[in-house]
Amino acid sequence: MRADARATILFLVALIAGCGSGDVPVYTTQFPAFGTRVDLSIVGTQRERAANAAAKVKRDFAFFDQTLHGHGAEYMRHLNAQLPSGEPFAAPPSLIRLLARSQTLFSASDGLFNPAMGRFFQLWGLDRANPASNPPPDQAAIDALLDVQPTMADLELDGLELRSNNPAVQLDFDMVATAHAMDLAVNALRAQAVHSAMINVGGDVRAIGSRSGRAWRIPVPRASGSGVIGILDVSGDASLFTASAQQRNFRYRGEVYHAVLDPRTGRPACGVLSATVLHEGDGLTAAAAAHALMIAGPDDWPRIAGRMGIRYVLLIDEGGRLHMTPAMAELLELLDTDAEQVIRSPLESSF
Structure with missing residues (x-):
């Protein structure tokens, strides 16, 4: 600390x-x-x-x-691995409320609160507790993600079933x-x-x-x-x-x-x-x-x-x-x- x-x-x-x-x-x-x-x-x-x-x-x-904290947390790793398929799957029950509330807060914030941009955190190396002092990513790599713009609006939550309409969505709730x-x-x-x-x-x-x-x-x-x-x-x-x-x-x-x-x-x-x-x-x-x-x-x-x-x-x-x-x-x-x-x-x- x-x-x-x-x-x-x-x-x-x-x-x-x-x-x-x-x-x-x-x-x-x-x-x-x-x-x-x-x-x-x-x-x-x-x-x-x-x-x-x-x-x-x-x-x-x-x-x-x-389950939630840091790169590779068990539930998040499993959940994010299934999102790119576009097929519905059963989300962990313990995350349903967090997913639903995050979608509401995404809309309320006019999209500024966006846990669906996990790939951006990975690109910057900011998906871990102690990021390494590496050069920042190229603007071209950033632009490539901006072009597909993953957001919480790309997620469909139906009861316990979750699916993504955008293969670029990766969730990061840190x-x-x-x-x-x-x-x-x-x-x-x-x-x-x-x-x-x-x-x-x-x-x-x-x-x-x-x-x-x-x-x-x-x-x-x-x-x-x-x-x-x-x-x-x-x-x-x-x-x-x-x-x-x-x-x-x-x-x-x-x-x-x-x-x-x-x-x-x-x-x-x-x-x-x-x-x-x-x-x-x-x-x-x-x-x-x-x-x-x-x-x-x-x-x-x-x-x-x-x-x-x-x-x-x-x-x-x-x-x-x-x-x-x-x-x-x-x-x-x-x-x-x-x-x-x-x-x-x-x-x-x-x-």
């Missing part, structure tokens, strides 16, 4: 540590998944029941880590795999009568309930990935996800190439260093929106935020300016008060 990520997590743990009175039980545990550390805190639940709930969460994370696992973890916790909990995976957070009647205090990372730019107080049902140029990248001849690929150009998105989304609900929507807004860039993000129903947005552009919605500007306890701020509302959408 990078030192800056560790520092952010330690900061979060410190915030949680002082969250309640001595009469309120707090159960915390850590375990590895998705190439990082998962921190789980359960508040207000008897220890034995909390430990049992945490064990279920750990098993679920291990399952999705093995951008939302942790969010999906966190959403299922929250469902599992609720099923075991856990009403207040926080899950942190590498700085992305899924929270429900409260910390002993008070809001959870969630740190928002800087665009550099080092340190915290502000704090958000949230309670109820909340997800905070960040897409960043610092995630899954490589450097070649002084230039950084990251894994937030623009499906319109086949190249890493430019203009924005990071996009953070707070969503009052599921993590999958928040993670998909963060990626879509980073791709949309400093000019077009309000339109995409409006289409996706996102109220709380923070973008940091390449000049260090903070682009925020009014709701985010009001809620964010900003630590870097000298940064230039640009406040814009999401555009109304009929989507």
Whole structure:
């Protein structure tokens, strides 16, 4: 784990540590998944029941880590091998909801969130946790994929049957795999009568309930990935996800190439260093929106935020300016008060 990520997590743990009175039980545990550390805190639940709930969460994370995360994950390898045939086949039941929701989010994002572009990630060598510092692909190779334009709209999902109308479709859910696992973890916790909990995976957070009647205090990372730019107080049902140029990248001849690929150009998105989304609900929507807004860039993000129903947005552009919605500007306890701020509302959408 990078030192800056560790520092952010330690900061979060410190915030949680002082969250309640001595009469309120707090159960915390850590375990590895998705190439990082998962921190789980359960508040207000008897220890034995909390430990049992945490064990279920750990098993679920291990399952999705093995099936969704990284190049060659078992389920994804098997699924992607069948897509080019154009014939219908039985998709793994555990992936049906993720496939269906991803199609909806693809449409809502105007195609900017597109897990069907796995061949682009392979072309760039960004389909693995630690990409090698190889030369970027030739423009001709990028153009060849752009000509066949694989998208989530090429997939037909009928019950458990899946087929692709485009042999170029290859699915890569790395951008939302942790969010999906966190959403299922929250469902599992609720099923075991856990009403207040926080899950942190590498700085992305899924929270429900409260910390002993008070809001959870969630740190928002800087665009550099080092340190915290502000704090958000949230309670109820909340997800905070960040897409960043610092995630899954490589450097070649002084230039950084990251894994937030623009499906319109086949190249890493430019203009924005990071996009953070707070969503009052599921993590999958928040993670998909963060990626879509980073791709949309400093000019077009309000339109995409409006289409996706996102109220709380923070973008940091390449000049260090903070682009925020009014709701985010009001809620964010900003630590870097000298940064230039640009406040814009999401555009109304009929989507």
